[in-house]
Amino acid sequence: MAAGTAGTNTENAxxxxxxxxxxxxxxxxxxxxxRRGAFLLxxxxxxxxxxxxxxxxxxxxxxxxxxxxxGKYIPRTVxxxxxxxxxxxxxxxxxxxxxLVEDIKIGRKDRTIGxxxxxxxxxxxxxxxxxxxxxxxxxxxxxxxxxxxxxxxRPQWGELETWQLIxxxxxxxTASYYLAAVDARFxxxxxxxxxxxxxxxxxxxxxxxxxxxxxxTLLCILLxxxxxxLLATLPLRYAALLMILVLLPFWTSLLVRTTAWIAMLQQxxxxxxxxVLVGIISDEGRLQLIHNKTxxxxxxxxxxxxxxxxxxxxxxxxxxxxYMRAARSLGATQARAFIKVYLPQTLSGxxxxxxxxxxxxxxxxxxxxxxxxxxGTFISNYIADHVSTTLxxxxxxxxxxxxxxxxxxxxxxxxxxxxxxxxxxG
Amino acid sequence: MALPAHVxxxxxxxxxxxRVICALIFLFLIIPILVVIPLSFNALPYFTFTPEMLRFxxxxxxxxxxxxxxxNPNWQGAVRNSVIIAxxxxxxATVLGTLAALGLSRPEMPFKKAFMALLISPMIVPLIISAxxxxxxxxxxxxxxxxxxxxxxHAALGTPFVVITVTATLxxxxxxxxxxxxxxxxxxxxVFFKIIMPLILPGVISGALxxxxxxxxxxxxxxxxxxxxxxxIPWAMFxxxxxxxxxxxxxxxxxLVLISxxxxxxxxxxxxxxxxxxxxxxx
Numbered sequence: 001m002a003a004g005t006a007g008t009n010t011e012n013a014x015x016x017x018x019x020x021x022x023x024x025x026x027x028x029x030x031x032x033x034x035r036r037g038a039f040l041l042x043x044x045x046x047x048x049x050x051x052x053x054x055x056x057x058x059x060x061x062x063x064x065x066x067x068x069x070x071g072k073y074i075p076r077t078v079x080x081x082x083x084x085x086x087x088x089x090x091x092x093x094x095x096x097x098x099x100l101v102e103d104i105k106i107g108r109k110d111r112t113i114g115x116x117x118x119x120x121x122x123x124x125x126x127x128x129x130x131x132x133x134x135x136x137x138x139x140x141x142x143x144x145x146x147x148x149x150x151x152x153x154r155p156q157w158g159e160l161e162t163w164q165l166i167x168x169x170x171x172x173x174t175a176s177y178y179l180a181a182v183d184a185r186f187x188x189x190x191x192x193x194x195x196x197x198x199x200x201x202x203x204x205x206x207x208x209x210x211x212x213x214x215x216x217t218l219l220c221i222l223l224x225x226x227x228x229x230l231l232a233t234l235p236l237r238y239a240a241l242l243m244i245l246v247l248l249p250f251w252t253s254l255l256v257r258t259t260a261w262i263a264m265l266q267q268x269x270x271x272x273x274x275x276v277l278v279g280i281i282s283d284e285g286r287l288q289l290i291h292n293k294t295x296x297x298x299x300x301x302x303x304x305x306x307x308x309x310x311x312x313x314x315x316x317x318x319x320x321x322x323y324m325r326a327a328r329s330l331g332a333t334q335a336r337a338f339i340k341v342y343l344p345q346t347l348s349g350x351x352x353x354x355x356x357x358x359x360x361x362x363x364x365x366x367x368x369x370x371x372x373x374x375x376g377t378f379i380s381n382y383i384a385d386h387v388s389t390t391l392x393x394x395x396x397x398x399x400x401x402x403x404x405x406x407x408x409x410x411x412x413x414x415x416x417x418x419x420x421x422x423x424x425x426g
Numbered sequence: 427m428a429l430p431a432h433v434x435x436x437x438x439x440x441x442x443x444x445r446v447i448c449a450l451i452f453l454f455l456i457i458p459i460l461v462v463i464p465l466s467f468n469a470l471p472y473f474t475f476t477p478e479m480l481r482f483x484x485x486x487x488x489x490x491x492x493x494x495x496x497x498n499p500n501w502q503g504a505v506r507n508s509v510i511i512a513x514x515x516x517x518x519a520t521v522l523g524t525l526a527a528l529g530l531s532r533p534e535m536p537f538k539k540a541f542m543a544l545l546i547s548p549m550i551v552p553l554i555i556s557a558x559x560x561x562x563x564x565x566x567x568x569x570x571x572x573x574x575x576x577x578x579x580h581a582a583l584g585t586p587f588v589v590i591t592v593t594a595t596l597x598x599x600x601x602x603x604x605x606x607x608x609x610x611x612x613x614x615x616x617v618f619f620k621i622i623m624p625l626i627l628p629g630v631i632s633g634a635l636x637x638x639x640x641x642x643x644x645x646x647x648x649x650x651x652x653x654x655x656x657x658x659i660p661w662a663m664f665x666x667x668x669x670x671x672x673x674x675x676x677x678x679x680x681x682l683v684l685i686s687x688x689x690x691x692x693x694x695x696x697x698x699x700x701x702x703x704x705x706x707x708x709x
Contacts, residue, residue: 034534041529042541045522045585053548053582056563057555063562223451230448245452251686252459253643255663256679260458262667263465263473270461273474302458334437363552365646370667380554387558400555411550
C-alpha cells in the first residue's frame with residue numbers, strides 16, 4: 001500500500017507520518033496490532049478447547065501405545081530377562097526366576113501384581129490366573145532353586161511362551177493394542193500373525209459398522225430425496241409448514257426418539273399390535289423388530305434423516321424450475337428431463353448429506369446400545385465396553401484412534417467438497 | 427409444482443403416487459414423536475395402547491406417570507442437574523464462542539482456517555471418543571464425577587455451535603462501523619455493547635440455544651465423565667430404559683418434546699429477525 005503512494009512523493013525518501021515514523025513501518029505496526037487484537041479475542045477459546053478437549057484426546061491416543069505396567073511393576077525380572085535370547089529355545093536361567101519371585105513378593109505386598117496380571121492377560125488368556133495363583137503361593141518360597149519351585153507351582157512357568165510374552169511386553173511402548181484392534185497378534189517369535197479365527201472380531205465389527213452406516217445413508221437418500229424435492233418445489237407457505245415435520249424430529253432429544261422407537265417396535269409395541277389387529281400376523285407370530293439390526297436401521301434412519309433432507313433442500317432450492325421446463329419443451333420426457341437435467345444439479349447437496357450422515361452414523365453409540373441387541377451394535381459400543389467393563393483401556397484407545405482417523409478422513413473429503421464454512425445449522 | 431390441466435394420465439398418476447410416498451415419509455418422521463404423547467397417559471405400565479385406551483375409556487388414561495416424575499427424587503435430581511449443568515455450560519460456551527467468532531471474523535485474523543478447524547472439532551469427533559478421552563483425562567486432574575467436570579465438558583461440546591452461528595451473523599458485518607464508533611469517541615466497551623452486540627445478538631442467542639440443547643440432550647459424555655450425583659435427564663432416561671422400563675420415561679419424553687417445540691419456534695423467529703435486520707431476506 002505504502003509503495004503505491006510513494007511514487008507521488010519525492011524520489012527515494014520514504015513517506016512519513018505526522019510523528020516522523022515511515023508510513024510503511026507505521027502501517028505494518030497497525031496491522032500487527034490488529035492481528036494481535038483478533039488473535040487475543042480467539043485466544044481464550046483456543047486455550048479452553050486445547051486443555052479440555054484436545055489434550056484429553058491426545059492423552060487417549062497416547063494410551064493406545066503406552067505400556068509401562070510390566071516394566072514398572074516387575075522391574076527386576078525385566079532387567080534379568082534382557083540377556084535372555086528368546087529364540088534360543090531354552091528357558092531363562094535361575095537368576096531370572098529368582099528376580100521374578102522377588103518381584104511377585106513385593107508386588108503382592110503393594111497390590112500391584114494384579115495390574116501386571118491383567119495387562120499380560122490381554123495378550124494371552126490365562127496369564128491373570130497364573131500370576132494370581134503364583135502370588136498366593138510364592139510367599140512361602142524362601143530359598144532356591146526357584147526355577148524348579150515355580151514350575152512346580154504352575155507348569156506354565158516352564159513354557160517358553162510365558163517368558164517370551166513378558167520380554168516382548170516389557171518395553172515402554174507397544175503395538176499390541178493396535179494389532180489386537182485389527183485382529184492380529186505377535187507370535188512367539190515376535191512375528192505379526194492373524195488371530196485365530198474364533199478370536200477375530202474387530203475387523204468384522206468395523207466392517208459391520210461401515211456396512212450398516214452405508215445402509216442407513218442409502219435409506220436416508222431414498223427417503224430424503226422425495227421430501228427435499230417436494231419441499232423445494234411447493235409454494236413457500238406449504239413448504240414452511242411441512243418443514244416443521246422435518247425440524248421437529250431434528251430438534252427432539254435423541255433419547256426421546258430412541259425411546260419412541262422402543263415403544264413402536266417392541267414385541268408388545270405399537271407396530272406389532274397394529275399388525276395383529278389388522279390380521280397381517282398372528283398373535284404368536286409377532287415380529288422381532290428390535291434388539292437386532294432392524295431396530296438399529298429403523299431408529300437411526302429416522303434420527304439421521306433430517307441431516308440428509310436439509311442440505312438436499314438447500315441445494316434444490318437454488319435450481320431454477322425453468323431448466324426442467326426448457327428440457328421438456330426441447331422434447332425430453334419428464335423422466336428423462338429429471339435424470340439428465342435435475343438430478344446432476346442435486347449431486348452436491350446429496351454428497352454433503354451423504355458424508356454428513358455417514359460420519360454421524362459410524363460414531364453412533366446411544367441408539368445402537370438401546371435398540372441394537374447384539375447383532376445391531378457398532379464399534380462405539382465395544383469401545384465403551386472396553387472403557388467401562390473390561391477395563392482394557394489400551395485396546396479401547398486403539399479402536400478409538402482408528403475410528404477417529406476414519407472420521408477425520410471423511411471429514412476432510414467433506415471439507416474439500418462442501419467446505420466447513422458452508423455448514424448450516426437448522 | 428401445481429399440476430397443469432393438460433397432462434397425460436400416466437403423469438397424473440405419478441404425481442399422486444409421489445405425493446402419497448411423501449406423505450408416508452412424513453408420517454415416518456413424525457409418528458414416533460406423536461405416539462409418545464398419548465402413551466404417556468397410559469393407566470397401565472405398558473409401552474403400548476391398551477384396549478381401554480383405544481375405546482377412549484377414561485379409565486384407560488391416567489396422569490400418574492407425570493405425578494411420579496414430579497415427585498420422584500431420582501427424576502427431580504436429574505432435572506436440577508440438567509438445568510444447572512446446561513445453564514453454566516451455555517454461559518461458558520457463549521462467552522468464549524462469541525469472543526472467538528469476533529476474532530475469527532476479522533480480516534486480519536492469522537491462521538483463520540486452521541483455528542476454525544480446531545475450534546469446531548468437538549462437533550466432528552464422535553462423542554464416544556470425546557467421552558472416553560475426557561473420562562481418562564478428567565480422572566487424572568480430579569474433574570471426573572464432579573459437576574464442574576461435566577459443565578466444562580459440555581461447554582467444550584457446545585462452543586462450535588456458538589462459533590458457527592455468530593460467525594454466520596458476522597458475514598457482511600461492516601467493520602468500519604467499529605472504527606466509526608471509536609472515532610466518535612466511544613470506548614471499546616461502549617462500541618461493543620452499543621454497536622456490535624445489537625447486530626450479532628440473534629446469532630449469539632441462537633448459538634446459546636444450540637449450546638444449551640447440546641448440553642441438555644447430551645448423554646454419552648455424562649455417562650462417562652459424570653456419576654449418579656451428576657445424573658441429567660438423558661442420563662436417567664438411558665439407565666431407566668436399560669434397567670426398569672416405566673412409562674414415566676414416556677412422560678419425560680413428552681415434556682422434552684414440548685420443550686423442543688418451544689426451542690424450535692424461538693430459533694426460527696430469531697433466524698427470521700436476523701435475516702430481516704441484515705437485509706438478506708424481505709422478511
